[in-house]
Amino acid sequence: MRLGVLDVGSNTVHLLAVDAHPGARPLPAHSHKAELRLAELLDEDGAIGDDGVDRLIETITDALQAAEDKGCEEVLAFATSAVREATNADAVLARVKEETGVALTVLSGEEEARLTFLAARRWFGWSAGKLLVLDIGGGSLEIAYGMDEEPDAAVSLPLGAGRLTAGMLPGDPPDTHDVKAMRRHVRAQIARVVGEFTRFGKPDHIVATSKTFKQLARITGAARSAEGPYVQRELSRKSLEEWVPKLAAMTVEQRAGLPGVSEGRARQILAGALVAEGAMDLFGADELEICPWALREGVILRRLDHLPAD
Helix, strand or coil: CEEEEEEECCCEEEEEEEECCCCCCCEEEEEEEEECCHHHCECCCCCECHHHHHHHHHHHHHHHHHHHHCCCCEEEEEECHHHHCCCCHHHHHHHHHHHHCCCCEECCHHHHHHHHHHHHHHHHCHHHCCEEEEEECCCCEEEEEECCCCCCEEEEECCCHHHHHHHHCCCCCCCHHHHHHHHHHHHHHHHHHHHHHHCCCCCCEEEEECHHHHHHHHHCCCCCHHHCCCCCCEEEHHHHHHHHHHHHHCCHHHHHCCCCCCHHHCCCHHHHHHHHHHHHHHCCCCEEEECCCCHHHHHHHHHHHCCCCC
8 A cells, every 4th residue: 555654743744654564664655754843832831823723734744645645544632742832732732623634643753763773773783682662853862762662762852953943043154152141051861861761771672763763873974864774883882982072063055065965954053963962971872873764654554553453
């Protein structure tokens, strides 16, 4: 069957169409996405304003048309932290349902972490042993650890690159004091949960998913996305530590000129780098491997697990 997954994230609204059936890996057939940056559209009360909701509805409508055009038999639609944490989330979901017919499933932070972990486990397989999985989104950081397909520990922290940029890095380039304050904030948040994971022992394999980690890996020398998903890509803490001060000194325009960094995410890449550096340091990771699969693939795999075999 051709299955669509519609991810209303904190940065983008992304429709991924895949050809899939139980027992086989989902094959990407079409990708349709629009940068909405919902995490940056929240007002001072934490609500998504009317303009933001209008843009969200328009974007979802376009994605549904793309799903229909590409022959998707079913569309799995979900939302993550930006919608989940909006103070007017219920009203937003009601309007989306009324005007598009889509009932968005709002994933909890822990569900995000667990589904992303499932995707990473399926990608690397059982031979990878105990996995520690890190995922930086626009609104939150997800961390999961375990030996099986269900992690032993999974948490979500409000350390998304978009959220932190909007709330703590107003300058272009940002003020040095703001960067230092964010660094302290990020590390204090991560340090609170490290013990939940280290009690299970040292992981055999540390991996990262998400656009932020992919862009950081590319900046530090990893292969281009055009070379395909099967090329191994790694991010070292040493390289990241060298790049953080460089990113902090750059303007958004200068960051957008870096390899792999899109114009829409150039403002957020410094915050993402500070979160990645803090997580790698506090978890003792000298290097991690980039996983091509993430939350969307986890949602698809979970759905396929519940389909009857041919």
